[in-house]
Amino acid sequence: MSEDAIETMRVKQALFLVGGKGTRLGSLTTATPKPLLEIAPNVTFLDVLIEQFSRHGFSDIILLAGHMAEQFQSRYHLRQRGGATITVVCEPEPAGTGGALHAARNHLDEWFVMANGDSYFDINLRSLTKPAAAGTVGRLALRQEKNAARFGTVEVQGQRVTAFREKQAGLEGGRLINAGVYLLNRGVVDAVSQVCSLERDVFPGLARAGQLEGRVFDGYFLDMGLPDTYQLAKRDMPGRRQRPVAFFDRDGVLNADHGYTHRVADLKWINGAREAILLLNEAGYLVIVVTNQGGIGLGLYGLAAMQAFHERMQNDLAAIGAHIDAFYHCPHHPDATTANYRHADHPDRKPNPGMILRALEEWPVRHAGSFLVGDRDSDVTAATRAGIPGYLFDGVDVFQTVSRILQDQKR
Numbered sequence: 001m002s003e004d005a006i007e008t009m010r011v012k013q014a015l016f017l018v019g020g021k022g023t024r025l026g027s028l029t030t031a032t033p034k035p036l037l038e039i040a041p042n043v044t045f046l047d048v049l050i051e052q053f054s055r056h057g058f059s060d061i062i063l064l065a066g067h068m069a070e071q072f073q074s075r076y077h078l079r080q081r082g083g084a085t086i087t088v089v090c091e092p093e094p095a096g097t098g099g100a101l102h103a104a105r106n107h108l109d110e111w112f113v114m115a116n117g118d119s120y121f122d123i124n125l126r127s128l129t130k131p132a133a134a135g136t137v138g139r140l141a142l143r144q145e146k147n148a149a150r151f152g153t154v155e156v157q158g159q160r161v162t163a164f165r166e167k168q169a170g171l172e173g174g175r176l177i178n179a180g181v182y183l184l185n186r187g188v189v190d191a192v193s194q195v196c197s198l199e200r201d202v203f204p205g206l207a208r209a210g211q212l213e214g215r216v217f218d219g220y221f222l223d224m225g226l227p228d229t230y231q232l233a234k235r236d237m238p239g240r241r242q243r244p245v246a247f248f249d250r251d252g253v254l255n256a257d258h259g260y261t262h263r264v265a266d267l268k269w270i271n272g273a274r275e276a277i278l279l280l281n282e283a284g285y286l287v288i289v290v291t292n293q294g295g296i297g298l299g300l301y302g303l304a305a306m307q308a309f310h311e312r313m314q315n316d317l318a319a320i321g322a323h324i325d326a327f328y329h330c331p332h333h334p335d336a337t338t339a340n341y342r343h344a345d346h347p348d349r350k351p352n353p354g355m356i357l358r359a360l361e362e363w364p365v366r367h368a369g370s371f372l373v374g375d376r377d378s379d380v381t382a383a384t385r386a387g388i389p390g391y392l393f394d395g396v397d398v399f400q401t402v403s404r405i406l407q408d409q410k411r
C-alpha cells in the first residue's frame with residue numbers, strides 16, 4: 001500500500017428537513033411545500049441542494065418529510081440524482097428538528113449531515129465533514145452575520161462551541177450564527193426525545209459539555225422562507241449554480257502513472273495534487289476527471305477495479321476536506337478484446353473531446369474560467385477541441401500549476 005494514501009471514513013449520508021409548513025410564504029405554499037418551489041423552470045430549490053450534496057459525494061440522501069409528504073414521495077423517493085439515491089422518510093406529525101431526527105433513527109449512519117431544506121449555504125461540505133476530534137459528537141457550519149439580532153448566536157473558542165444562545169433583542173454588531181447545516185454522530189439521537197428542537201433542547205447542553213465543534217464559512221447563504229428571499233433565490237441561484245470546471249487527466253497528473261494503473265495499492269498521489277483539488281473546491285470550481293481507461297477494453301482489469309481506485313481517491317481527499325465532483329472514463333480502445341469496446345477512433349477517447357463535451361452538457365458549467373490540466377499533448381488537444389484552454393503539467397507540483405492558472409485568470 002502506498003504510504004501516501006490515508007485510510008479514512010467518508011461521511012456519505014445527508015438528511016434534509018423538508019417537513020415545514022412554509023406559512024410565511026403565504027399563497028405560494030398553499031399547494032406546494034416550500035422546498036419544492038421552483039427557482040428556474042422545472043428546477044426546485046431542493047433540486048439545487050441535492051445537486052450540491054451529491055457532487056460532494058453524499059450517496060445516501062434522506063428527506064425528512066411531513067407536510068404534503070406525498071409530493072416529495074412522487075418526485076424523489078428511490079430516485080437517483082448524480083451518484084445519490086434519495087429516500088423519503090415521513091414524520092407521523094410535526095415534532096421539531098429533534099423529533100424529525102428521532103423519526104429517522106433507524107436509518108442513520110454513524111456520522112451524517114443534517115440540513116434545512118429551505119436554506120442554501122454554498123460551502124465546501126467536505127471541510128465540514130473532516131474527521132472530528134475524539135469526544136466530539138457534532139460540528140456546526142457557522143457564518144458571520146452583520147445584523148445578528150434576528151438570530152440565535154453561537155460562541156466559539158478555537159474549533160469548540162462554548163455557548164449556544166437564544167435570540168436577543170437589541171444585540172448589535174456582527175456575530176457568529178448557526179447556519180443550520182450540521183455534521184452529527186448517531187449518538188446524538190440518544191439525547192433526542194420524540195418531540196424536541198435540536199437548537200433549543202440539545203445543542204446548548206452539548207456545547208456546555210464541550211462536545212460540539214463549529215467551523216466558520218463565508219459562502220453565499222440564502223434562507224428562502226420569506227416572499228422577498230424567495231424572489232432572491234429565483235434571481236440569484238440559477239447564476240450561482242453555474243461554476244467553472246477544472247478538468248484533470250488522471251494518470252500522470254493526480255496519481256503516478258504506472259501504465260494502466262488500476263490497483264488501489266498502486267495509488268500514489270502526485271505532489272500537490274490533493275492540495276490543488278482542495279484549492280479548487282474552496283474557490284467554487286467543479287473538479288472533473290476525464291481519463292482514458294483503455295485497459296478496461298483491453299481486458300487488463302474491470303470497471304469495478306477502476307471504481308475501487310476512484311473510491312480510494314475520494315477517501316484520501318476527504319481526509320483533507322477535498323473531493324472530486326465527477327469522473328468520466330473512456331473504456332474504448334482500437335485493440336480492445338471485446339467488440340463493444342473496439343473502436344478505431346471513439347469520440348470519447350482523448351485526443352477526442354467526447355468526455356469533456358458530455359461533462360459540459362451534464363453539469364451547470366460556466367465556460368469562462370474552465371480549463372484542463374493534462375500530462376500529454378492528447379489531453380491538451382481534447383481540451384482545445386472542446387473549446388477550453390488546456391495546460392500541460394510540468395511534472396513538478398500540481399498545486400503550483402493550478403495556482404498559476406488561477407492567478408492568470410484574475411489578470
Ligand SMILES: [Mg+2]
Nearest residue numbers: 249251252375
Ligand atoms: Mg496522463
